[in-house]
Amino acid sequence: xxxxxRYGLLLRAYPRRYRRTRGAEILTTLLDGAAPGQTWPHWRDxxxxxxxxxxYRIMPPRGAGYLVAAGLSAVLLGVIVxxxxxxxxxxxxxxxxxRRALDGFxxxxxxxxxxxxxxxxxxxxxxxxxxxxxxxxxxxxGRGAGMGDVDxxxxxxxxxxxxxxLGNDVTDxxxxxxxxxxxxxxxxxxxxxATTTLIVDYDHRVPGRVWQGLLGGLLAGAAAxxxxxxxxxxxxxxxxxxxxxxxxxxxxxxxxxxxxxxLLTMASYLYGGLDGRLTSARLLAMPxxxxxxxxxxxxxxxxxxxxxxxxxxxxxDPPQQGEEHRVGTVPVRPELRGGSxxxxx
Amino acid sequence: MQEPTFLILTTLATRPLHGYGVIQEVKTLSDGRVxxxxxxxxxxLDRLAEDGLVEVEREEAVDGRLRRYYRLTREGTAALEEExxxxxxxxxxxxxxxxxxxxxxx
Numbered sequence: 001x002x003x004x005x006r007y008g009l010l011l012r013a014y015p016r017r018y019r020r021t022r023g024a025e026i027l028t029t030l031l032d033g034a035a036p037g038q039t040w041p042h043w044r045d046x047x048x049x050x051x052x053x054x055x056y057r058i059m060p061p062r063g064a065g066y067l068v069a070a071g072l073s074a075v076l077l078g079v080i081v082x083x084x085x086x087x088x089x090x091x092x093x094x095x096x097x098x099r100r101a102l103d104g105f106x107x108x109x110x111x112x113x114x115x116x117x118x119x120x121x122x123x124x125x126x127x128x129x130x131x132x133x134x135x136x137x138x139x140x141x142g143r144g145a146g147m148g149d150v151d152x153x154x155x156x157x158x159x160x161x162x163x164x165x166l167g168n169d170v171t172d173x174x175x176x177x178x179x180x181x182x183x184x185x186x187x188x189x190x191x192x193x194a195t196t197t198l199i200v201d202y203d204h205r206v207p208g209r210v211w212q213g214l215l216g217g218l219l220a221g222a223a224a225x226x227x228x229x230x231x232x233x234x235x236x237x238x239x240x241x242x243x244x245x246x247x248x249x250x251x252x253x254x255x256x257x258x259x260x261x262x263l264l265t266m267a268s269y270l271y272g273g274l275d276g277r278l279t280s281a282r283l284l285a286m287p288x289x290x291x292x293x294x295x296x297x298x299x300x301x302x303x304x305x306x307x308x309x310x311x312x313x314x315x316x317d318p319p320q321q322g323e324e325h326r327v328g329t330v331p332v333r334p335e336l337r338g339g340s341x342x343x344x345x
Numbered sequence: 346m347q348e349p350t351f352l353i354l355t356t357l358a359t360r361p362l363h364g365y366g367v368i369q370e371v372k373t374l375s376d377g378r379v380x381x382x383x384x385x386x387x388x389x390l391d392r393l394a395e396d397g398l399v400e401v402e403r404e405e406a407v408d409g410r411l412r413r414y415y416r417l418t419r420e421g422t423a424a425l426e427e428e429x430x431x432x433x434x435x436x437x438x439x440x441x442x443x444x445x446x447x448x449x450x451x
Contacts, residue, residue: 023385028410029364029383045382052384281421 003039004031010046013053017235060230061237069252070229072259077225078218085217089210105183105202108157145188147172157184255307346428350408352379354398354417357371361416387435390415398424414442 007030010021029046041049060066151174159176172187186199202305232251346354356362356370368381381389382449393399398421404412417425 024411025364025413027385028412029368029386031410033383045384048382048384050384052388055388062392090399173426219356298376 003034003041006039006041007031007045007049010041011053012047013050014051014056015231015234018056018100048333056234058227058230060233066233066237069233069255073229073255074225076255076259077228078222079227081221081224082214082218084213086210087218089213105181106200109185109198110153147174150174150185215338291344346424348375349379349381349385349426350393351428353381353386353393354421354428357415357417358422358425361414363405363412363414367415367447381404391444393421397421 004027007027008023011019011026014023026049034043061068074265091303143220147163154161154176157178161174161176163172170189172189173183173185175184177183181205183251184203187195188199238246267274349363352371352374353367355374356367361368364383367387368383371379371381390399394404397418399415400418405412405414
């Protein structure tokens, strides 16, 4: 293999778009500097090319606006992939038998009666993650336990119990937690005193592996979001035609809409999750559920499609009247165009 | 302005140069202290071009190989002059302080 060929392979560290306009020139410079008879690239040149290529792939164009856009894209994809990854991990490690866990808890409360409904809670257009359920249980007025009794039973079973003062005479509430599980019990008394309806929100602890899935998804999604944004923004930066600007506008508005959904959902959960049952896993998962369940994810596809089409077209089309042609990021005067696009390797 | 950037602008002050020409001139100007690698050089040229300090002057094909020649723009010349003035001012200030110190301890 010749030195030229080996340098060509190293130049593959750079994106194809960059190589198409710069590769032949860099290769010439490298070969100009080679010693007579040299067949292998100097390791410093190799390291320098790889570092330069990776830097070009990773970094968006210079400028605060580009950095903010790449950062927002990283947050958006990070949250979505984290939600997806946490959900898949959770489902893979949980038995899925939330009802049994709930029944076990109810046995500890001394509740009499049967569940009238067992369901997942719905919110912001999406269901809560696993093990978050609502059950109605009837207490028979004469034989069933009251809140004080439930408090004592749970405390004896090792639960840490906090009573809530609600300020009315028909509703009582307490929160208890043990080993990462938490539960909220609301007692609704019949005005006649015949029955008490117990509403249980049982919140199973987050399995340890879910955190690993969450973190892995967050990092992978954020990295992908950053790299995609960097790729897109570089393409726009290097081709400043009207089509590219329109594509940038559509993609930007789409991404901004998605960001708003994510951030507002997280804000609503932060605001509403002050009772201590909100976990970081849920906080990160909710925007993903909200996006997935509400159909807003279609916007993501539209935005991505427009972005890909815009950059692809801008990269392949010759510059039109009024468009600026650039070599990498170096503007080239019109009379110099043509005959310089040899691609190495 | 970092030293490699300063040296690249300096090499282009008198005449347009292609990439390898810039590398050689930088080595000469710095008495062999600074050796630019191709990846570093073209990263710097990209940034300088974005800032409007250098531009492509012409392209040539020599033995089937592409060479682009770069030159300073008017803004590049002004930026280099400004940097030279800044360095000179700092050097003068440092030399003056050193003379004072020598006089005090003499």
